[in-house]
Amino acid sequence: MVLSNKKNHPSALHEKPGISPPEIISPIAVENIKKIRKVQPSSQELVGGILAGNITALSRAITLVESTNSNHLAKANEVINACLPHANKSVRIGVTGVPGVGKSTFIEAFGKYLTSLGKKVAVLAVDPSSTISHGSILGDKTRMEELVKDENAFIRPSASGETLGGVARKTRETITLCEAAGFDTIIIETVGVGQSETAVHSMVDFFLLLKISGAGDELQGIKRGIMEMADAIVINKADGDNIRKANLAKLEFNRALHLFPAKKSGWIPTTATCSAITHEGISDVWKTIEQFLELTKENNYFFEKRKEQNQYWMLETINEQLKLNFYNHPQIHQLLDSTKKAVQNDETSPFAAAKLLLEKYFKF
Structure with missing residues (x-):
């Protein structure tokens, strides 16, 4: 018997020389990106882009306004002043509620409903900043995956920084830029920390408070004073086995609202239930806002409040x-x-x- 020569057979672990993989990043593309980034648009170019509805120009202008660099302040003021004559033509809606109430899911369902009516919706979502690292996740675009693809919607997450109540320092100026870009409905989502909602209340026309049933926060809501500022309370997640609990919570909050004095606007705050998942009750929220706007514009409160907010x-x-x-x-x-x-x-x-x-x- 002749034994085979093992030296003539390569090992099972033998690796044949392959083809070198190409470069993942093209050097030409890198150089082109660097050239583009070096060219900073002038304030006139940014304003022209914003008035034309260019989202890229709007985003760059908001970044400029939010910048803490003192060199950017003069340019940001030029952009804001140029956009101011084209602003103040929108409805500003503040949405607040405790974490976990479903603010982002509600805003996506509500925003999609508004765009289906032909509205142009801008969502200014304020994300909480870490007190340790000072960073923010800014993941609202990920959570609103349907609305972010809507051509009539614009979502801009911003870090709350050290601002009490969860409103970004430059949110007020951002509203002006979005209005100049043609967005007729501005939705501001707060962090919902329950500390101070005065900031968001002082920059919106309609203040919407989201609640969930069974949270046991009815008295906390009264103590914080948030309910007193609310123009409407909506019990979210009213679906499945939670419908009965949501209706009971609606009655409880409706009773609580009677403890507060009448509003200067003449508006009587309402309570309602909705489901951001099934979209049940979403259209009713918009009808309530329309009724509020009709009343406050008739009695001139809407315009007087805007003047007070500017001051x-x-x-x-x-x-x-x-x-x-x-x-x-x-x-x-x-x-x-x-x-x-x-x-x-x-x-x-x-x-x-x-x-x-x-x-x-x-x-x-």
Whole structure:
């Protein structure tokens, strides 16, 4: 018997030389992207794009407005001032509620219904920022996967940053840009932290509070004062076995609303149920908003409230700018560390230290 020579047979683990894979990223494409990014559009080009309904120009302008870079401030103001004459032609709706109430799902169903009526909808979704990393997920476009594909809808997630109540610092200016771009319905979704909803209430025409049945937050809602600001309370997730509970919650909230004084608008807040999954009751929410708009425009409250809001945001902008100027002042920046240490070591009181810093700031 002749034994085979194992040396003539390659190992089962033998690998034949293959073809080198091509480069994943094209160097030409990289250079083209770099050239495009280097070219920053002028304020006139951005305004022209916004008025023409160009979403790319709108997005770039919003990024410019949200920038904390002081060099971008003048350009952002030019864009806002140029867009202002073309704004104020939309309905502004604020949507709030505790986390898990289904705000994003509701807004998607509501937004799709509005676009089916021929409306142009802009959703300004505010995402919570981490107090540790200061980052935000900004995943609202992922959660509104149907609405984001609608050509008559625009979704812009923004980080809440350190803003109390979950409203981004520049949301008010973003509304102006979206209105100038032709969006006639602006929906603002808050974080829903339940701390302070005054900010969103002061920039919208209609304030919608989403609730869920069985959460046991009826009294908490009254304590926070959110219900007092609400123009309508909608019990979401009224589907399946939850319909009966949702109807009971509707009655409870309806009773709670009678505890509050009458609104200046003359509007009596309503309660309703809906399901963002089955779309049951979604159309009724819009009918309620239409009734509110009809009433408040007839008695002129709608226009008076807009004037008050403009005044409010002027004062808020002044406060914000004074705060930025104070902390960015070079001399104050130097004194702040030593003053902090003095306060920590009980060498001076926080109030006396604050007074000293302010007095020095006004002398500079």
